[in-house]
């Protein structure tokens with residue numbers, strides 16, 4: 001098999017990268033009817049598998065799980081996830097032959113093996129559904145020509161796919177039909193119905209392509225969503241402890257701070273997040289984030305370039321072939337960091353204090369969201385897709401860090417995202433070495449406003465406000481958030 005994207009002429013590469021139509025809610029008035037009464041069989045019951053299945057069943061669809069034999073016989077977590085939630089569970093031979101839609105929610109590294117195992121059992125004219133385009137695009141998996149191949153990709157960690165649905169909302173979702181596999185022309189109707197079943201239509205849906213989804217998803221997860229939140233959390237904690245701040249306080253500020261700070265981002269973009277700062281703090285955070293953007297821009301561009309060329313996939317698949325050597329080493333190294341090993345202190349931190357005492361994270365978030373957005377758009381990804389993949393998903397990832405630190409984030413995200421997160425973190429920490437040497441507790445750990453009279457140069461403040469508000473991510477974000485009428489504020493720490 002060869003990388004499907006690399007087989008395309010440049011014209012077609014740009015065409016498929018550029019597929020991105022925001023779907024009006026009127027396109028979902030048929031609800032789940034295209035899948036009503038159909039047998040939906042999910043392969044795998046992990047982060048996405050369990051949570052999508054719970055939403056689909058609550059939306060009135062017939063969902064069961066097929067697991068590999070060793071998972072059933074060994075009563076593994078996936079078997080427990082499915083049975084404890086009263087889903088029917090069966091082997092491939094028992095459930096695949098009568099399935100109308102087979103949903104492949106196994107780890108990307110297993111997709112070729114899993115699809116080769118289930119495809120021969122799939123009935124004529126059935127549908128194969130993915131939540132990420134890696135197997136089709138990066139590996140070039142060839143699917144039987146009578147089968148329909150679609151994608152419904154939540155731009156969100158599995159746990160929050162369920163949490164937002166239960167709140168009566170949903171998560172932004174990309175849907176796509178693989179152009180090589182839509183023999184009956186039913187792919188789009190089924191993808192839309194599945195998307196309604198997961199609740200995605202309540203947050204915003206883009207009609208995308210397998211290519212556009214995978215090239216943006218890999219970029220978002222490696223940089224702002226996981227990589228930079230990991231690097232920023234570890235460096236912030238270490239700096240505070242180095243400067244004598246109580247470790248329990250530092251741990252709590254970092255663990256919960258990113259959720260509090262990015263909740264403002266989710267509700268009102270970078271503008272609302274920065275507006276939570278005093279004027280003098282906003283100017284300081286703006287200046288720091290401008291410096292961070294200059295330092296990290298080449299690294300963000302390298303990640304996007306390696307994703308576009310297939311180089312990232314090549315090195316990750318080398319690690320798969322090498323028994324996940326790097327993934328497991330970097331996972332262990334992360335677990336050994338002082339931040340991960342220091343419990344959050346039993347100390348009260350007020351909501352505003354998370355902003356006033358943690359300008360550094362505000363600066364990391366603005367720099368990372370803008371850089372990821374800019375780099376994706378420069379690479380041919382459309383602004384709507386870049387918005388969901390950079391700004392909107394950041395608070396959803398932050399929710400996982402607030403729950404159980406980086407351990408929880410790296411557990412819930414896909415192995416592909418986890419590998420990409422570590423790859424970025426391994427490069428970004430040294431890249432920020434000189435920058436961090438200059439950082440003191442005024443921007444991380446202590447109230448930046450303490451002892452200052454708050455005087456600002458009005459012209460400078462006006463310029464800073466204009467620079468923040470006029471960024472394209474703020475323009476497209478305001479439009480897309482208007483469609484999120486059911487968005488609920490979450491109760492933060």
Ligand SMILES: NC(=O)C1=CN([C@@H]2O[C@H](COP(=O)(O)OP(=O)(O)OC[C@H]3O[C@@H](n4cnc5c(N)ncnc54)[C@H](OP(=O)(O)O)[C@@H]3O)[C@@H](O)[C@H]2O)C=CC1
Pocket residue numbers: 043044045046047048049067068071076077078079104105106107108110113114131132153154155156157158159412413414415416
């Ligand atoms: N995690 C996330 O938040 C997101 C993930 N995605 C995509 O969703 C898909 C699933 O990812 P995710 O939910 O993270 O996966 P998880 O690692 O959470 O779960 C994988 C599931 O597959 C099973 N599994 C593992 N290996 C095999 C195998 N060889 N054969 C059959 N079953 C296997 C596991 O059960 P057991 O080992 O017990 O058999 C487990 O139930 C991926 O394509 C990912 O890119 C998309 C958006 C977000």
Ligand SMILES: CC(=O)[C@](C)(O)C(=O)O
Pocket residue numbers: 154155156157158217221225226412413414416417
């Ligand atoms: C949660 C999500 O969207 C990721 C980061 O892309 C993933 O887990 O693969």
Ligand SMILES: [Mg+2]
Pocket residue numbers: 154155156217220221
């Ligand atoms: Mg993603």
Ligand SMILES: [Mg+2]
Pocket residue numbers: 132217218221414416417
């Ligand atoms: Mg991903």
